[in-house]
Amino acid sequence: MRAVSRPLAEVVDRPVDLNDVARGDGYLFVRDGVGFAGRGVAARVPADEAVEFLAAVEHDDRAGGVNGPIALGALPFRPGADAELIVPAVVVGKDADGRQWITEIDDDDVRDAGPLLPEVEPEPTSASWTIEPLVDTDRYLAAVAAARDAVRAGTLQKAVIARPIEVRADRPIDVHTVLRRLKATFGSSHRFSIDGFIGASPELLVAVDGGVVSSFPLAGTTRTTGDDELDAKLAAELHASEKNRIEHAAAIEMVRDTLLPFCSYLDWAPEPEIVKVANVQHLGSRAEGMLSKPHATVIELVRALQPTPAVGGHPREAAIELIEQVEGFERGVYGGTVGWCDANGDGRWAVSLRCAELSDDRRSARLVAGGGIVADSDPLSELAETQAKFQAMLSALIRP
Numbered sequence: 325m326r327a328v329s330r331p332l333a334e335v336v337d338r339p340v341d342l343n344d345v346a347r348g349d350g351y352l353f354v355r356d357g358v359g360f361a362g363r364g365v366a367a368r369v370p371a372d373e374a375v376e377f378l379a380a381v382e383h384d385d386r387a388g389g390v391n392g393p394i395a396l397g398a399l400p401f402r403p404g405a406d407a408e409l410i411v412p413a414v415v416v417g418k419d420a421d422g423r424q425w426i427t428e429i430d431d432d433d434v435r436d437a438g439p440l441l442p443e444v445e446p447e448p449t450s451a452s453w454t455i456e457p458l459v460d461t462d463r464y465l466a467a468v469a470a471a472r473d474a475v476r477a478g479t480l481q482k483a484v485i486a487r488p489i490e491v492r493a494d495r496p497i498d499v500h501t502v503l504r505r506l507k508a509t510f511g512s513s514h515r516f517s518i519d520g521f522i523g524a525s526p527e528l529l530v531a532v533d534g535g536v537v538s539s540f541p542l543a544g545t546t547r548t549t550g551d552d553e554l555d556a557k558l559a560a561e562l563h564a565s566e567k568n569r570i571e572h573a574a575a576i577e578m579v580r581d582t583l584l585p586f587c588s589y590l591d592w593a594p595e596p597e598i599v600k601v602a603n604v605q606h607l608g609s610r611a612e613g614m615l616s617k618p619h620a621t622v623i624e625l626v627r628a629l630q631p632t633p634a635v636g637g638h639p640r641e642a643a644i645e646l647i648e649q650v651e652g653f654e655r656g657v658y659g660g661t662v663g664w665c666d667a668n669g670d671g672r673w674a675v676s677l678r679c680a681e682l683s684d685d686r687r688s689a690r691l692v693a694g695g696g697i698v699a700d701s702d703p704l705s706e707l708a709e710t711q712a713k714f715q716a717m718l719s720a721l722i723r724p
């Protein structure tokens with residue numbers, strides 16, 4: 325397989341929005357205008373073989389030092405689960421320095437990727453909607469209580485309990501329109517679209533960029549209200565809350581302990597910061613370090629980290645066992661990770677949160693949200709937290 329990369333300006337003479345390249349049938353992974361949009365499928369490869377596969381592609385880099393072909397996709401919640409990544413036939417990339425390029429797989433048997441930009445604007449149509457819990461609220465509340473009791477009994481330090489809902493529309497959901505809305509409201513979150521799996525995750529699991537590794541685990545949540553003064557007060561309470569500090573510590577300690585053996589050094593912010601998105605605010609702790617040489621690929625780091633206690637719990641095995649016993653549904657890709665890698669093993673992976681899985685006919689979507697449970701967790705407050713988290717996708721999907 326061969327690939328050619330060129331400056332985007334050689335191909336298009338107008339500004340390109342990655343959401344328009346991906347639209348309803350392509351691939352997207354972007355945050356703050358930096359990332360990729362792809363079209364067409366050149367190959368599907370097992371995630372653990374993706375870096376090797378890409379390294380075997382002959383890359384003619386006429387754009388000068390760009391990533392070249394990439395593989396992107398989603399890995400399920402369950403650790404080590406098989407997953408395939410997609411190598412798009414055409415990829416438009418944008419980096420933080422403002423460079424824009426296009427990489428095309430130059431192969432006869434690659435499926436037609438269609439025009440790079442849409443011929444028609446998406447039409448934001450209105451529809452009527454129903455929303456239904458897929459697990460009874462009582463069952464969810466009992467699951468939270470069971471997790472809390474397990475922590476009180478000393479079996480666990482923390483477990484994340486989630487619940488699914490289903491949104492149904494009377495006409496197909498237009499993914500292109502939804503992606504544009506997510507960009508408008510959640511521009512700084514990792515926005516993704518992969519075969520009907522769409523979302524806007526605020527949480528970076530891990531990124532590798534030329535030997536530099538970073539991670540930004542989030543855990544501990546409060547709401548936003550639209551009133552900046554009140555939001556600041558809620559943020560201060562979150563920062564001071566013992567319960568949320570315990571939830572947060574479990575997540576960052578695991579991420580740090582997992583990354584350290586791969587690193588020559590790793591720096592941590594001494595205090596968590598507040599990460600505010602449109603619907604909620606979190607405690608987050610940024611980490612950055614240098615990988616030891618020869619350095620691990622981003623896929624190896626993803627496999628080691630995933631799931632962190634931000635979505636699973638601590639200890640991991642006991643938490644996953646409890647989750648599977650009490651939650652009452654299959655998580656699938658929720659709580660997994662979504663991202664991309666290139667031939668050098670660089671890449672960026674977000675935790676699969678604030679997301680929706682669309683049905684093949686795109687008339688329904690499953691949304692899942694959860695929260696970390698510790699000894700002092702209150703089931704009804706946790707229910708309210710999931711409702712706040714659902715707002716991210718609900719506000720992008722539902723426009724009656």
Ligand SMILES: C=C(O[C@@H]1C=C(C(=O)O)C=C[C@H]1O)C(=O)O
Pocket residue numbers: 484486527542543544545571606634635677678692693694695696697713
């Ligand atoms: C589990 C979710 O979010 C995670 C759990 C958090 C918490 O318990 O406070 C915060 C951010 C995420 O790491 C979700 O959005 O479904």
